[in-house]
Amino acid sequence: MIIAFDAYGTLFDVTSAARRLAGQTPALADIWPALAADWRARQLEYTWQRAIRGCHADFATVTADALDWAMARHGVDAAHRAALLALYDRLDTFPEVPGVLARLAGHDLCILSNGTPAMLRAACDSAAITGHFRALISVEEAGVYKPARAAYALVAARMGPGPAVLVSSNGWDASAAADFGFRTVWVNRGGLPPDRLPGRPAAVMPDLSGLAAWV
Numbered sequence: 298m299i300i301a302f303d304a305y306g307t308l309f310d311v312t313s314a315a316r317r318l319a320g321q322t323p324a325l326a327d328i329w330p331a332l333a334a335d336w337r338a339r340q341l342e343y344t345w346q347r348a349i350r351g352c353h354a355d356f357a358t359v360t361a362d363a364l365d366w367a368m369a370r371h372g373v374d375a376a377h378r379a380a381l382l383a384l385y386d387r388l389d390t391f392p393e394v395p396g397v398l399a400r401l402a403g404h405d406l407c408i409l410s411n412g413t414p415a416m417l418r419a420a421c422d423s424a425a426i427t428g429h430f431r432a433l434i435s436v437e438e439a440g441v442y443k444p445a446r447a448a449y450a451l452v453a454a455r456m457g458p459g460p461a462v463l464v465s466s467n468g469w470d471a472s473a474a475a476d477f478g479f480r481t482v483w484v485n486r487g488g489l490p491p492d493r494l495p496g497r498p499a500a501v502m503p504d505l506s507g508l509a510a511w512v
């Protein structure tokens with residue numbers, strides 16, 4: 298079975314960059330959760346804005362732009378910018394990820410992510426999970442962000458035809474992938490209500506621990 302994973306928020310904890318820097322930077326101790334939340338929210342909003350407006354820029358650019366906005370909002374010293382961006386290339390995985398990927402060894406795994414090829418390779422190498430995947434597929438190949446259909450079409454183009462599961466912690470991503478035709482798992486890490494959008498996930502899980510048994 299082909300299984301395509303979203304990367305950020307699904308495999309990688311996007312809050313870990315701000316959390317790790319805050320661990321050694323007293324000025325960030327109280328604000329890092331809000332900084333991380335705004336960074337992520339603006340990052341996603343900028344991908345949708347750029348897709349709708351037809352002015353694509355890669356995810357490294359969007360991620361840096363979103364960080365600049367979040368740092369300005371929270372009054373974070375510009376001296377921390379480079380460290381935060383460097384930590385984004387070495388995000389923590391969620392704790393269950395290495396074990397789940399090992400249990401899925403008989404399947405044909407890939408990543409489908411907004412991340413650039415370089416960002417995905419750096420994060421996977423840092424977490425020592427690269428070897429589990431046949432392909433790290435970046436939407437850069439389509440030149441448009443998820444949830445554009447051209448982004449989801451990359452999985453069949455790279456992995457070949459056949460039934461495929463898509464796994465994402467982003468409700469909008471799980472919904473769009475289901476609408477596209479994937480059997481979709483929504484990893485509802487935040488305990489959120491389902492998105493009111495076309496496309497229903499086939500399964501909802503609180504984390505990835507049950508994925509191998511479900512597949």
Ligand code: LAC
Pocket residue numbers: 303304305306307409410411412443467470
């Ligand atoms: C990704 C974002 C959506 O990895 O989390 O594509």
